[in-house]
Amino acid sequence: MTEALTVDQPAAKRHVPERPPLLAIGVLIWLGSDLMFFSGLFATYFTLRAHAPVWPPLGTHLDLVQAGIFSIILIASSPTYQLGVWAIERGDRKKAKAWLIVSFLMGAAFIGNTLYEWHDFLSKGYAPHTNAYWSLFFVMTGVHGLHVVLGLVAMLFLLGRMSGLKGDPGETNVYQAVGYYWHFVDFMWIGIFSCLFLLKTG
Structure with a gap:
């Protein structure tokens, strides 16, 4: 009789929102x-x-190699973050924190290069009031840089939330939400980099 009840009992199902x-x-x-x-x-x-008629204006000198290297670093931080998302969804908080730190360092390196480029261009006489190109350059890279900084701050808060030995129920949701934002920021940079460094006429 006990065996019959055991067989007829439905298997527990995983709750899916x-x-x-x-x-x-x-x-x-x-x-x-x-x-x-x-x-x-x-x-x-x-x-x-x-x-x-000519874009960028004559006399504009850009370091495409350096900008390209740090652009690759930023874009690569998107898949590294996604690896962290998959890790935390599996319940592997240790790997999730490791990938989060890697993504943070890559984003911080990108911001460091952006600040270096700004300092270098300003020291050479290129400023927002120089011409239309440089106005757009500083506005577009500045707005995007601010978004990257906000993403880095969110990662720091997330790391603080994950500092305990056990996670809380909303930890995975927050990790995923920050990921949506970070992927968006990386995707936007592809367009900005293409406009400012690759698209030329004249």
Whole structure:
């Protein structure tokens, strides 16, 4: 009789949320409005570029190699962060924290290079008031850099939240939400880098 009851008892099922977390929805809505803001920057860029016979203006010297290296570093931080997302979804908090630190260091290196480039260009006489190109350069890289810094701050708070030996129920959701933001920031840089360093006329 006991064996029969054991056989007939349904197996326990893993609970799967029917709806995405509210935090993820909020972040995606925010990124949607942020996308419109960046779209305005790109529209301004292409409008000014369309009316310029030579772009960038003559005498503009950019270090494409250095900018390219740190761009690769930033873009590579997106897959490293995703590895952390997959790790925490499996319950491997140790690997998740390790990948989070790696992604943070890569983003910090990118910001360090951005500040170095700003200092180098300003010391050579290139400033936001020099011409339209440099106005866009400082605005676009500055706005994007601010977004990267915000992402780094979010990672620091996330690391602080994960400092305990046991995670809390919302830890995975926060990790995923920061990931959405970080992927967005990396994707935006691909467009900005292409506009400022690769697209040339004249």
